[in-house]
Amino acid sequence: MPLTDLEQMLRGVGLRVTRPRIAVLGAVNTLAHADTDSIIGKVRADLPDVSHQAVYDSLHTLTAKGLVRRIQPSGSVARYESRVGDNHHHVVCRSCGAIADVDCAHGAAPCLTASNDHGFVIDEAEVIYWGLCPDCSTRVPELSPLEGST
Amino acid sequence: MPLTDLEQMLRGVGLRVTRPRIAVLGAVNTLAHADTDSIIGKVRADLPDVSHQAVYDSLHTLTAKGLVRRIQPSGSVARYESRVGDNHHHVVCRSCGAIADVDCAHGAAPCLTASNDHGFVIDEAEVIYWGLCPDCSTRVPELSPLEGST
């Protein structure tokens, strides 16, 4: 993704254009479902001296402006992805934590309606499918999920 | 819930019956969607000297045996509930973090099928509805979600 595009994205949501932000946005676009640590690593390939705090700040800002999406399945650290606005979901491997995208099961977003909303004003239905990834399910078929490390 | 019932539940899944486990199981049954800290507090009402580690251990064991369910929406600490096996879901308030139960939108569990499973062996579809609880939505109607604390 060309540099000017990243710049456009930042300006488009009213953010100042800074090197750390461009690098972070680029990293999230390149890496799939990356955690903060991987993003810091990728960013430092271009800008060796960015502080981890700058990355955290950038991720928060970009998330607040909707340029990236933050996901955090139970037991995982925060992860970020660039595919936003299409309400897709995720499959997560119980054994190794691998994440893959899954298109919305029922068409347009939000694809689900709560049967009883308890008076909540709902704006999003997030779906996480839990299971075993191809590698884990074939490698240790007799192993019960979540107990692989004991 | 009578003490013997809790005992039965533990024995039923092949666990030793200990005071901490009974207290933890009782606490999770009493409190709704409680975090570990609240559970520790509740447990110490009965057993003032239990270590936090014993509570963590018990919660892990009970979760592994399916007597309690662990939920952890993004940005929240781990929470536990006693309603297990019926594949119900949750609404979470973006502003205050309140959680309420929601029955499964589509009947029997698992109520959803991934459109493309990427070869994952899926055993559960977890749904989290995000929005504002009645209190938060009426109290600060002009406030944009997630920015209430800035």
Add this chain to the structure above:
DNA sequence: CAATATTCTTGACTTGTTCAAGAAAACGGA
């Protein structure tokens, strides 16, 4: 009641993330 396996206590430690103060950089206007 004794033997054995499991569980609990104690206390240190890790990890991911946030806080805070000042230095540096980006943007708008002269």
Add this chain to the structure above:
DNA sequence: TCCGTTTTCTTGAACAAGTCAAGAATATTG
């Protein structure tokens, strides 16, 4: 282009939730 203002970044400390590990205590089996 330069200046002033506002925002962002750096630095370094702090924090909370949860985990690890070794030995003491307890539950269960025979």
